[in-house]
Amino acid sequence: MSKKLHLVSLGCTKNLVDSEVMLGRLKEYEITDDNTAADVIIVNTCGFIDAAKEESINTLLNLHDERKKDSILVMSGCLSERYKEELMQELPEIDIFTGVGDYEKIDQLIAQKQSSFSPEVYLATESSGRVITGSNYHAYIKIAEGCNQTCSFCAIPSFKGKLHSRSLESIVKEVSSLAAQGFYDFSFISQDSSSYGRDMGLKDGLRDLIKAVEKIEGVKSARILYLYPSTTTFALIDTIADSAIFQTYYDMPVQHIDDRVLKTMKRGFGEEKTIELLEYMKSKPNAFLRTSVIAGHPGENSESFEKLCSFMEDFGFDRFNVFAYSNEESTAAYEMEQLPKELIEERTAILGEIAQACTVRSLEKMVGKTVELVIDGESDEHEFLLSARPLQWAIDIDGEILINDTNDISVEYGKIYEAKVTELVGEQLLATLINEEVESRK
CATH class of the missing domain: 3.80.30.20 (tm_1862 like domain)
Incomplete structure (x- = not known):
């Protein structure tokens, strides 16, 4: 049976890219959402401000409390890099410490159960083999x-x-x-x-x-x-x-x-x-x-x-x-x-x-306008609503538009459609699809 990996990526999207690089190096592991069943647990930490530091430490300690015997708990990323000496002394719960320079070596560090802090910050190349998460487009x-x-x-x-x-x-x-x-x-x-x-x-x-x-x-x-x-x-x-x-x-x-x-x-x-x-x-x-x-x-x-x-x-x-x-x-x-x-x-x-x-x-200002958007899937609001994002908006941070009328247009997640924004309900835009998949014209 393949070993299981549970990875938590905290902080910014730059951290997410590094987490995806680690996933690429650990493809032999089965990714699991169940941290209690994982053989390896990685927390890619954020050390930017107090709230992020606290979240990182709490996440690690909670995962340690719930992890199974003989699993490996890895602390990587910015917080680990910033306070490496103190954390290695104060957190005996962590098996492997690594900072912001060794993402592409994570498979070796886990195999050897070894901590490492390379002097250079890691910057992914085209050959990193990272695994893109959260989107198919x-x-x-x-x-x-x-x-x-x-x-x-x-x-x-x-x-x-x-x-x-x-x-x-x-x-x-x-x-x-x-x-x-x-x-x-x-x-x-x-x-x-x-x-x-x-x-x-x-x-x-x-x-x-x-x-x-x-x-x-x-x-x-x-x-x-x-x-x-x-x-x-x-x-x-x-x-x-x-x-x-x-x-x-x-x-x-x-x-x-x-x-x-x-x-x-x-x-x-x-x-x-x-x-x-x-x-x-x-x-x-x-x-x-x-x-x-x-x-x-x-x-x-x-x-x-x-x-x-x-x-x-x-x-x-x-x-x-x-x-x-x-x-x-x-x-x-x-x-x-x-x-x-x-x-x-x-x-x-x-x-x-x-x-x-x-x-x-x-x-x-968007009500009444026609927009190009991507349908990401069913909305968390209701199973009969679809969650979509205008191509202009940044993913995850600028919000969503809910599609409440597909106009009998066949829908495929991750594809581009034209839609008319019909109303704003509270802080939520609603829209109707008006055209099947289109090529983006900005």
């Missing part, structure tokens, strides 16, 4: 690791190092291979995607990538996640908008909008230039804008917070995430005077309500 493509920015609140460079870009050839080969397998929708990700290629001497690396991906047969749709204000150019915004393949989708975390707070955050770009970029993005036809902000960073007074709230209410983002400031050792903000936790939580809640209202306004 969409895949994430990691284009770089590490980050050259020095944001005051972010610990990522301390354990992932400086920017390290994949070669364009490697990316094109991986996308071509996946497209040949039937994947047609791609999300390109890294810590700072707009800096892609700068470490290799490429002036406009991300624009080069867009043009190269456009030529790959079988790619119908793509988007780029995690642009950075000071490395995003008007030319890049144009290239995305003008592309026949890449969605006019702009995901640029701004974190704040008040000049004084942005300076404290060491964000590189101030309010004026950031707003110029955002306005230019918004000027593009059918543009979709996503961002994120931090509530309660040291130095954020009531005036700067109110300024942030007003901007987020008025600008017209389609989506934005709110993060409560987390005080992380090894960051520049760690020694700064901290705001009270209660105040941070209060401000996070206020911005959360604004974010929810922005999402509803964005959804309202």
